[in-house]
Amino acid sequence: MTCRRCHGLMVADYYIDLLNGGEDFWLRAWRCVNCGEVVEPGIIRHRLERRSLLSSLAKRWPKTARKEYEVIALGI
Ligand SMILES: [Zn+2]
Structure with missing residues:
Protein backbone atom coordinates (compact mmCIF):
# COMPACT_ATOMS: atom_id res chain seq x y z
CA MET A 1 0.00 0.00 0.00
CA THR A 2 1.28 3.47 -0.86
CA CYS A 3 0.56 6.83 0.72
CA ARG A 4 -1.91 9.04 -1.16
CA ARG A 5 -0.03 12.12 -0.01
CA CYS A 6 3.58 11.26 -0.94
CA HIS A 7 3.42 7.73 -2.45
CA GLY A 8 5.62 6.43 0.37
CA LEU A 9 5.35 2.98 1.92
CA MET A 10 2.40 2.48 4.30
CA VAL A 11 2.80 0.03 7.19
CA ALA A 12 0.28 -1.29 9.68
CA ASP A 13 0.61 0.36 13.06
CA TYR A 14 -1.33 0.36 16.33
CA TYR A 15 -2.48 3.37 18.31
CA ILE A 16 -4.28 3.88 21.59
CA ASP A 17 -7.76 5.31 21.00
CA LEU A 18 -8.20 7.69 23.93
CA LEU A 19 -11.37 9.34 22.63
CA ASN A 20 -13.39 6.17 22.31
CA GLY A 21 -12.15 4.36 25.40
CA GLY A 22 -13.74 1.03 26.11
CA GLU A 23 -13.48 -2.35 24.45
CA ASP A 24 -11.84 -1.10 21.24
CA PHE A 25 -8.94 0.56 23.02
CA TRP A 26 -6.30 -0.31 20.40
CA LEU A 27 -6.73 1.12 16.95
CA ARG A 28 -5.12 -0.43 13.88
CA ALA A 29 -4.14 2.10 11.22
CA TRP A 30 -1.86 2.56 8.26
CA ARG A 31 1.14 4.89 8.75
CA CYS A 32 3.38 6.26 6.02
CA VAL A 33 7.04 5.70 6.87
CA ASN A 34 7.95 8.67 4.66
CA CYS A 35 5.65 11.54 5.74
CA GLY A 36 3.87 10.13 8.81
CA GLU A 37 0.35 10.24 7.35
CA VAL A 38 -1.98 8.03 9.42
CA VAL A 39 -5.11 6.55 7.87
CA GLU A 40 -7.80 4.39 9.44
CA PRO A 41 -11.56 4.04 8.77
CA GLY A 42 -12.52 6.65 11.40
CA ILE A 43 -10.14 9.24 9.93
CA ILE A 44 -11.38 8.54 6.40
CA ARG A 45 -15.02 8.85 7.53
CA HIS A 46 -14.28 12.16 9.29
CA ARG A 47 -12.49 13.57 6.24
CA LEU A 53 -19.81 19.89 4.78
CA LEU A 54 -17.37 22.19 2.95
CA SER A 55 -19.03 21.39 -0.39
CA SER A 56 -22.47 22.23 0.98
CA LEU A 57 -21.14 25.48 2.47
CA ALA A 58 -19.52 26.40 -0.85
CA LYS A 59 -22.83 25.86 -2.66
CA ARG A 60 -24.53 28.31 -0.30
CA TRP A 61 -21.82 30.92 -0.89
CA PRO A 62 -23.04 33.94 -2.92
CA LYS A 63 -22.63 33.39 -6.66
CA THR A 64 -20.56 36.54 -7.06
CA ALA A 65 -17.93 35.26 -4.61
CA ARG A 66 -18.11 31.58 -5.66
CA LYS A 67 -15.69 32.01 -8.55
CA GLU A 68 -12.98 33.17 -6.18
CA TYR A 69 -13.09 30.07 -3.96
CA GLU A 70 -12.85 26.41 -4.71
CA VAL A 71 -13.12 23.41 -2.37
CA ILE A 72 -9.92 21.40 -2.67
CA ALA A 73 -9.65 17.90 -1.22
CA LEU A 74 -6.55 17.56 0.90
CA GLY A 75 -5.34 14.05 1.50
CA ILE A 76 -8.03 11.53 0.59
ZN1 LIG B 1 3.28 9.74 2.89
Whole structure:
Protein backbone atom coordinates (compact mmCIF):
# COMPACT_ATOMS: atom_id res chain seq x y z
CA MET A 1 0.00 0.00 0.00
CA THR A 2 1.28 3.47 -0.86
CA CYS A 3 0.56 6.83 0.72
CA ARG A 4 -1.91 9.04 -1.16
CA ARG A 5 -0.03 12.12 -0.01
CA CYS A 6 3.58 11.26 -0.94
CA HIS A 7 3.42 7.73 -2.45
CA GLY A 8 5.62 6.43 0.37
CA LEU A 9 5.35 2.98 1.92
CA MET A 10 2.40 2.48 4.30
CA VAL A 11 2.80 0.03 7.19
CA ALA A 12 0.28 -1.29 9.68
CA ASP A 13 0.61 0.36 13.06
CA TYR A 14 -1.33 0.36 16.33
CA TYR A 15 -2.48 3.37 18.31
CA ILE A 16 -4.28 3.88 21.59
CA ASP A 17 -7.76 5.31 21.00
CA LEU A 18 -8.20 7.69 23.93
CA LEU A 19 -11.37 9.34 22.63
CA ASN A 20 -13.39 6.17 22.31
CA GLY A 21 -12.15 4.36 25.40
CA GLY A 22 -13.74 1.03 26.11
CA GLU A 23 -13.48 -2.35 24.45
CA ASP A 24 -11.84 -1.10 21.24
CA PHE A 25 -8.94 0.56 23.02
CA TRP A 26 -6.30 -0.31 20.40
CA LEU A 27 -6.73 1.12 16.95
CA ARG A 28 -5.12 -0.43 13.88
CA ALA A 29 -4.14 2.10 11.22
CA TRP A 30 -1.86 2.56 8.26
CA ARG A 31 1.14 4.89 8.75
CA CYS A 32 3.38 6.26 6.02
CA VAL A 33 7.04 5.70 6.87
CA ASN A 34 7.95 8.67 4.66
CA CYS A 35 5.65 11.54 5.74
CA GLY A 36 3.87 10.13 8.81
CA GLU A 37 0.35 10.24 7.35
CA VAL A 38 -1.98 8.03 9.42
CA VAL A 39 -5.11 6.55 7.87
CA GLU A 40 -7.80 4.39 9.44
CA PRO A 41 -11.56 4.04 8.77
CA GLY A 42 -12.52 6.65 11.40
CA ILE A 43 -10.14 9.24 9.93
CA ILE A 44 -11.38 8.54 6.40
CA ARG A 45 -15.02 8.85 7.53
CA HIS A 46 -14.28 12.16 9.29
CA ARG A 47 -12.49 13.57 6.24
CA LEU A 48 -15.36 12.59 3.92
CA GLU A 49 -17.89 14.19 6.29
CA ARG A 50 -15.80 17.37 6.46
CA ARG A 51 -15.44 17.45 2.65
CA SER A 52 -19.22 17.06 2.29
CA LEU A 53 -19.81 19.89 4.78
CA LEU A 54 -17.37 22.19 2.95
CA SER A 55 -19.03 21.39 -0.39
CA SER A 56 -22.47 22.23 0.98
CA LEU A 57 -21.14 25.48 2.47
CA ALA A 58 -19.52 26.40 -0.85
CA LYS A 59 -22.83 25.86 -2.66
CA ARG A 60 -24.53 28.31 -0.30
CA TRP A 61 -21.82 30.92 -0.89
CA PRO A 62 -23.04 33.94 -2.92
CA LYS A 63 -22.63 33.39 -6.66
CA THR A 64 -20.56 36.54 -7.06
CA ALA A 65 -17.93 35.26 -4.61
CA ARG A 66 -18.11 31.58 -5.66
CA LYS A 67 -15.69 32.01 -8.55
CA GLU A 68 -12.98 33.17 -6.18
CA TYR A 69 -13.09 30.07 -3.96
CA GLU A 70 -12.85 26.41 -4.71
CA VAL A 71 -13.12 23.41 -2.37
CA ILE A 72 -9.92 21.40 -2.67
CA ALA A 73 -9.65 17.90 -1.22
CA LEU A 74 -6.55 17.56 0.90
CA GLY A 75 -5.34 14.05 1.50
CA ILE A 76 -8.03 11.53 0.59
ZN1 LIG B 1 3.28 9.74 2.89
